[in-house]
Amino acid sequence: MHHFHFLENTLLCEDVPVKEIAAKVGTPFYLYSHATLKRHFQVFSTAFSGIENLICYSAKANSNQAILRLFADLGCGLDIVSGGELYRGLKAGFTPERVVYSGVGKNTDEIDFALREGIRMFNVESLVELELINDRAGLLDKRAPIAIRVNPNVDPKTHPYISTGLKKNKFGLDAEAALDGYRRAMQMEHVEVVGVACHIGSQITEADPFEEALKSLKAMILELKQMSIHIKYLDMGGGLGITYADETPPPIEAYADSIIEQLKDLDLTLVLEPGRVLVGNAGILVTRVLFRKSGSVKNFIIVDAGMNDLMRPTLYNAFHAIEPVVNSHKELIVADVVGPICESSDFLAVDRSMGSVDGGDLLAIMSAGAYGYVMSSNYCSRPRVAEVMVKEGQFHIVKARENYEDLVRGETLPPFLEA
Numbered sequence: 001m002h003h004f005h006f007l008e009n010t011l012l013c014e015d016v017p018v019k020e021i022a023a024k025v026g027t028p029f030y031l032y033s034h035a036t037l038k039r040h041f042q043v044f045s046t047a048f049s050g051i052e053n054l055i056c057y058s059a060k061a062n063s064n065q066a067i068l069r070l071f072a073d074l075g076c077g078l079d080i081v082s083g084g085e086l087y088r089g090l091k092a093g094f095t096p097e098r099v100v101y102s103g104v105g106k107n108t109d110e111i112d113f114a115l116r117e118g119i120r121m122f123n124v125e126s127l128v129e130l131e132l133i134n135d136r137a138g139l140l141d142k143r144a145p146i147a148i149r150v151n152p153n154v155d156p157k158t159h160p161y162i163s164t165g166l167k168k169n170k171f172g173l174d175a176e177a178a179l180d181g182y183r184r185a186m187q188m189e190h191v192e193v194v195g196v197a198c199h200i201g202s203q204i205t206e207a208d209p210f211e212e213a214l215k216s217l218k219a220m221i222l223e224l225k226q227m228s229i230h231i232k233y234l235d236m237g238g239g240l241g242i243t244y245a246d247e248t249p250p251p252i253e254a255y256a257d258s259i260i261e262q263l264k265d266l267d268l269t270l271v272l273e274p275g276r277v278l279v280g281n282a283g284i285l286v287t288r289v290l291f292r293k294s295g296s297v298k299n300f301i302i303v304d305a306g307m308n309d310l311m312r313p314t315l316y317n318a319f320h321a322i323e324p325v326v327n328s329h330k331e332l333i334v335a336d337v338v339g340p341i342c343e344s345s346d347f348l349a350v351d352r353s354m355g356s357v358d359g360g361d362l363l364a365i366m367s368a369g370a371y372g373y374v375m376s377s378n379y380c381s382r383p384r385v386a387e388v389m390v391k392e393g394q395f396h397i398v399k400a401r402e403n404y405e406d407l408v409r410g411e412t413l414p415p416f417l418e419a
């Protein structure tokens, strides 16, 4: 359940009519419900309360300061993949001990930043990275807490672009290489082995892939025990899917129970890195219809949001439900909902059956809280849109709409082009 609902044919976010926000803020804009974000975290956290845990929200899903602060205040930790995310996280109030750092391409500056701050754990994805972390920690006179990210070769049955736990993916190390990594890490002076990590993919809507991954991680932990390597943290990553259309992902409680059941006899702290499941259905993208256009084979609804604002349909062929912000029960049509960008891949929906709309109408692109704004760009010199958060009948702009000056900020003319 989320807090976007219709009352007398008008879409509300909590109790605020979306059309009123649009009138004041302009379109397009992302809109987040505070109550939904809070409840999603609480449901997740309650589901895992039967086991020692650290829930590290995956910043990449949505790293707006207001969203990060909200989760930090609720006692959440943070999963990061870059120095920029560490910066954002610290600024929003996460303490470094609640931060875990994954990613195949951490650079020296980023590693140093994380070492200086004293994060909880580096999830190491290659042997060269392990050596680099050891070197940098030595130079900074630190000891880096590390987990090795194991690639369990499990098929998460999701879109190939967001599957990460297969042998052919660039992520983590297979079991044998991981064991070798642990052996080497134990000899290193400036790393401390504290965990085993994995993340098999995103938008996973079945329970089996998680169970399979957990089995291989358990086997790894037992092998490590035999090598007298005792770890504190088992990081299961993120990946639990949400309902965009008719997917039926396991409920959070079932997902949690099956993990807890398998871990109950191991004395470990469970780390999780949920992203989409916390924020996906807590946000929408509101856009205005500019024109309607009928081709000989298609109806086009041209809206003011494009692929640069929400890239998921273009990149993954992802489905997002589209609702009228004011439902006037017009006749059904089949149409492509497209943006103003000069590419045929600029669509938000293809062959969608929906209520007819006219120029000026508002549409809500649903389930856009995760991997929406964060993946947006300035392509075609389109200013990035505003982000708004509603809490208890009030709305707040949490990211101003960019203007034309923002578009050229930082660009300079070399001397030979100056007048």
Ligand code: LLP
Residues within 6 Å of the ligand: 058, 060, 061, 079, 102, 103, 162, 199, 201, 202, 203, 204, 237, 238, 239, 240, 273, 274, 275, 276, 277, 312, 316, 370, 371
């Ligand atoms: N941990 C790691 C190491 C990750 O790489 C990811 C996501 C997460 C946690 C969070 O996964 P989640 O719980 O959100 O599934 N842009 C794509 C999704 C890419 C996910 C990348 N990694 C999309 O729009 O579907």
